Amino acid sequence: MTLRIASFGVRGFVGTSLTPKVAMDFAGAFAAHLSGGRVLLGRDTRGSSRMLHSAVSSSLMAAGCEVLNFGICPTPMLQFSVRPYGAAGAISISGGHNAMGWNALTFIGADGAFLDPMGGEAVLDHYHAGSFLPADWAHMGALREERGFAEPYFTALEKRLDVAAIRAAKLTVLMDPVGGAGCPFLEEFARRLGFRLVPINAQLSAYLAREAEPRPRSAMQMAGIIRQLGGDAGFLFSSDLTRLSLVTEAGEPASEEFTFAVLANHVLGQRAGTVVTNSCTTRMIDDIARQRGVPLVKTRVGQAYIVSKLLDEQGVLGGEGSGSAVVPDFSRAFDGFLMVGLVLEAMAQHGKKLSELLGALPRYHIVKRQVRCDSRHGYRALDLAQEQMLAHRDGGQADLTDGLRMDWPDGWVHARASQTEQLVRVISEAKTRATAEHRADELVRLIEQEV
Numbered sequence: 001m002t003l004r005i006a007s008f009g010v011r012g013f014v015g016t017s018l019t020p021k022v023a024m025d026f027a028g029a030f031a032a033h034l035s036g037g038r039v040l041l042g043r044d045t046r047g048s049s050r051m052l053h054s055a056v057s058s059s060l061m062a063a064g065c066e067v068l069n070f071g072i073c074p075t076p077m078l079q080f081s082v083r084p085y086g087a088a089g090a091i092s093i094s095g096g097h098n099a100m101g102w103n104a105l106t107f108i109g110a111d112g113a114f115l116d117p118m119g120g121e122a123v124l125d126h127y128h129a130g131s132f133l134p135a136d137w138a139h140m141g142a143l144r145e146e147r148g149f150a151e152p153y154f155t156a157l158e159k160r161l162d163v164a165a166i167r168a169a170k171l172t173v174l175m176d177p178v179g180g181a182g183c184p185f186l187e188e189f190a191r192r193l194g195f196r197l198v199p200i201n202a203q204l205s206a207y208l209a210r211e212a213e214p215r216p217r218s219a220m221q222m223a224g225i226i227r228q229l230g231g232d233a234g235f236l237f238s239s240d241l242t243r244l245s246l247v248t249e250a251g252e253p254a255s256e257e258f259t260f261a262v263l264a265n266h267v268l269g270q271r272a273g274t275v276v277t278n279s280c281t282t283r284m285i286d287d288i289a290r291q292r293g294v295p296l297v298k299t300r301v302g303q304a305y306i307v308s309k310l311l312d313e314q315g316v317l318g319g320e321g322s323g324s325a326v327v328p329d330f331s332r333a334f335d336g337f338l339m340v341g342l343v344l345e346a347m348a349q350h351g352k353k354l355s356e357l358l359g360a361l362p363r364y365h366i367v368k369r370q371v372r373c374d375s376r377h378g379y380r381a382l383d384l385a386q387e388q389m390l391a392h393r394d395g396g397q398a399d400l401t402d403g404l405r406m407d408w409p410d411g412w413v414h415a416r417a418s419q420t421e422q423l424v425r426v427i428s429e430a431k432t433r434a435t436a437e438h439r440a441d442e443l444v445r446l447i448e449q450e451v
Contacts, residue, residue: 002422007120008304011095011104014048018103023052024059027091029126030107031063032133033119036141037088038066040081040108042073044094044181044239047206048103052093056105057143060091064135068146072204074181074241075106076333080156081149082112094181094240097213097322113311113332114304150185154192160330161341162349167194169348171232174198174222174247175340178212179205180239182336189337193344198229212238214245214323219253227251233343233354241336242303243323246343248355256323257282261361263325263339264317266346268292273316276309278302279402280414280427281321287362300402301416307332321427364411365433367440369426371447379417382424385446413439415447 003010003017010026012018031039039060043049060067068085070078075092082090090108098104107115107123115123126132135141173195177183183202190197200222201209211218214236222234226247234247245256261284264275272294277285278301289296299309301320310318310328319325324334331338346357373381386404389396396406403416411430418425424447428440 005124006302006304007117008108008114008302009104009106011098011102013101014052014103018048018052020051020055023055023105025130025132026105026123026127027056027059028063028132029123030089030091030105031060031065032126032131033123034065034088036064036133036135038068038086040068040070040078040085040087040090040146042070042075042078042090042092042181044074044096045072045179045183045204045206046095046100046103046208046239049093049095052103052105056091056093059132061141061143062135063133063141064139065141067141067143069143070146070149072181072184073149074185074336076241076331076335076337077150077153077185079108079112079333080153080331080335082108082110084152085146085149092240095212096240097238097243099212100208111332113307114302116304116308120304150188154188156330157337157341158192160327160338161193162345163193165348166341166344169195169232169344171195171344171347172198172230173340173344174200174226174229174231174234175202176200176210176219176222176234176236177202177241178214178237178239179203179207179209180212180237180241182237182241185337189340193341195344198231208239213256214238214243215256216245216253219245219247222247223251223253233347235336235340235343237336238323242334244336244339245323246354246358248358249353250355252355252358254358255366257284257321257366258358258361259323259339260319260321260325261285261288262346262357263319263342264288265357265361266342267317267327268294271316274310274313276306276313276315276318278306278320279399279405280416280425281319282366283364283412283429284362285319298399298401303334364429364431365436366427366429367433367436369428369440369444371424371426371444372422373424381447382415382417385415385443388446389443411435411439413443415443 003012092106306318399405405414413428430436
């Protein structure tokens with residue numbers, strides 16, 4: 001398994017590409033980029049995360065950093081805490097939506113956002129040059145346990161949401177954190193917002209209880225029991241609490257594409273402003289932005305790119321079709337708890353069921369495909385497929401912001417090499433499923449013949 005390096009961190013398969021030495025070297029490079037200082041450190045529950053945590057904390061202390069150990073902590077909660085704690089940055093150790101065996105170090109800057117490309121390049125320069133910050137014996141850093149970090153986070157969350165309306169709605173909510181970093185915080189979240197909690201897969205576990213990526217096929221357990229339990233809404237998280245998918249009160253698991261669309265429809269109803277998304281998110285977002293009369297800006301895939309552009313544009317909301325959203329007046333993070341709170345707020349304020357919120361959205365058919373290949377072959381295949389698509393575009397408009405996207409009046413198709421896995425992702429959306437499948441299959445065929 002190849003190590004996957006992005007501006008905001010490094011991801012790999014534990015024991016092969018992601019080893020203790022790799023983790024220590026990248027942590028040392030991050031410390032050098034920060035010139036030492038206070039660093040927050042959190043992790044998820046995966047068995048490998050504890051080992052990587054030890055390697056990272058040792059490397060940070062060797063560089064003279066003051067390390068505040070948050071222990072098991074969702075990535076967005078860690079991001080939120082950077083500024084209140086006056087930290088120079090933070091590192092989150094979590095495999096997120098990836099399967100067991102994978103893990104990652106995510107680098108967070110002093111503003112609570114993932115490192116931007118310029119910061120990431122600086123970390124890589126330190127890593128490749130081996131230019132770390134070796135402190136002498138008298139100036140070693142220290143590791144301090146920090147336990148009170150959830151309090152200021154939840155207090156700020158309460159202020160951001162209409163908690164009175166949510167409490168008055170007396171909702172029953174099912175939540176599945178896949179045995180990950182969100183587990184210890186579910187009860188406090190429910191208490192603060194005043195709903196009845198039904199936890200599923202909420203025991204801390206080194207082994208994920210289901211597929212880590214929240215989407216319909218991950219939701220079958222919840223979908224099968226929500227009606228019997230009298231649930232008003234169901235929510236599935238990734239192991240780091242950055243992604244979210246929905247299950248209605250009727251037991252319908254919604255595509256992860258609907259998460260950002262529901263949130264956009266609600267947030268833009270409260271406050272108009274620029275929305276930022278990526279090049280392969282559902283056209284529902286385009287329609288909602290048009291209906292609300294607000295600008296829509298598209299960028300490359302990834303939280304770092306979304307947040308950076310959102311801040312540049314002084315926007316009100318950003319997100320992706322993977323089930324992620326960021327509201328910059330709260331934090332710089334894709335935040336699962338905030339997303340749940342906003343969905344419950346929308347239900348409570350408008351007196352609507354979750355199925356009704358989903359039913360009010362524009363409807364398209366979306367198809368997602370994958371072509372397994374390494375990066376070298378993937379980029380070459382994309383280039384060749386792109387040449388053919390551009391030569392036979394059939395009236396489609398091309399967008400090369402991130403990979404290849406072709407738009408027609410009735411839909412679009414997009415292909416890009418994944419930054420986290422050894423594959424090319426193909427997504428197609430159209431007004432009819434047949435059209436979406438045909439375009440996806442045709443683009444997959446073009447890529448596969450070149451791999």
